[in-house]
Amino acid sequence: MKELLQILLEEGIIKSLLGIAQITLILVPVLIGIELARHFNILEKISAKAQPLLRLLTLPKEAAFPLIVGLGFGIVYGAALIIDYAREGSLNKRDLVLIGIFLSICHAVVEDTIIFVALGANPLILILTRFLMAFIFTRLAAVFIDLRYKKERLHPQKNHAK
Amino acid sequence: MFNELAQPVKIGLQKSVQILWLLVKIITPVSCVIVVMDYFNIMEAIASFSAPVMALTGLPGEAAIALALGFFLNIYAAIGAINALPLGTQEITILAVILGISHELPIETAICRHTGLRAPISFFLRLAAALTAGIFLNHIIFKFMGV
Known part of the structure; x- marks a missing residue:
């Protein structure tokens, strides 16, 4: 028991305070x-x-500001801007979802990265990989959404032609 | 000039105090729980259970606890667990990428719903992106770097 308390103090409390x-x-x-x-x-x-x-x-180009704000300040600020933009109608549904996907994977890059770098992570790999993943998944989603949208539009048009 | 700088610096300091207090509140108790779990060999059981999946990303089985804490609570709770684990630079970087992509899922997927992105889709997209990133780093980037 005494041994456990000592480990708790050394490994649990002191080590985490040093980390902080x-x-x-x-x-x-x-x-x-x-x-x-x-x-x-x-x-x-x-x-x-x-x-x-x-x-x-x-x-x-209207997507720039919410995207950059989310990347820099975090998803809460980014999402708040996105809600504003959605109300004003300056971005359509497709663009909003794509911004949502990008930001959900890659946001608050400064703060999150710094915390892990303090623990010994490589900052360049950390930021680049997150960015790359956000890019790939957003791009895939864009292709998927556009294909579906095209199908929906083409189908009734076909009937019209005949 | 000075007055204009004072306000943002003050807000920055206030936020720092808030976040640091949050860190102390979350990281210290989580570390203690992990230490106790380790003492009673509970970590070993969890580690051997999750080792096969974790091996895909080159992480030890014990890191599963940090991932679970990060996914469902937040990054700070995960750090509490990371502190208690002996990990090298490669492992910490991979863990950081996975957690960076996929953290605080219950809260953040709720926030993202405002963009019209449905919560389950965002949940699985982020897990998929995190796993892809982990495998990509372990098998390609770190192999390539020769670490």
Whole structure:
């Protein structure tokens, strides 16, 4: 029992507090950086340059801002913007779902990555793999949705022609 | 200039304190539970049970606990378990990618529903993406890097 308490103190409490201290060193400057970026609307400036990425994802330019915000600040902020856009009607159903798929796989890349890097993970592999997976799955979903949409549209047209 | 910087820095510090308190609240008890489970050899049983699936991603069976905690609770709970496991850089990176793609599923799939993406679809897409990424990293990237 005494042995268990000692392991609990050493391996459980002290080790996790040390881990948290390590995370603190990196997390605090990053969170301040994120707030500064929000304050100076830096993401608005970045999203103006996101056109090539959007073209690859077959998304319209209106999708840039929610996508970049979700990537930088997290899914809650991204989703909140998406709800706004959906209400205004500047993005259609297909685009909204695609943004949802991309962001659900790849969001809050700064914060999530930093926490794992503090534990010893490779940041480059971490970000690139997440981005790649989000890209592949979004693109596949786009092909799937577009095919289904095409079928739905072609079917009644066929009947019309005859 | 100074006044304009003060506000975001203050918010950043407030958020840091919130997150760090959250980390202490979640990571420490989870680590303790894992340590106790390890002491009573419960970890060993779970590890040998999940080892075959985990081996696909090059992770030890014990890491299944970290994944389960991350999938259903959040990344911080998973870190509590990771802290208690002896893992190398390759394993931590693969674990981080899997957890980065797939975490806090009950809450985040609910948030994503607002985009019109149905919860079960988002749930399985993320698990599939995470597993694909794990296998891809283990069998291709890390082999290629010669680690």
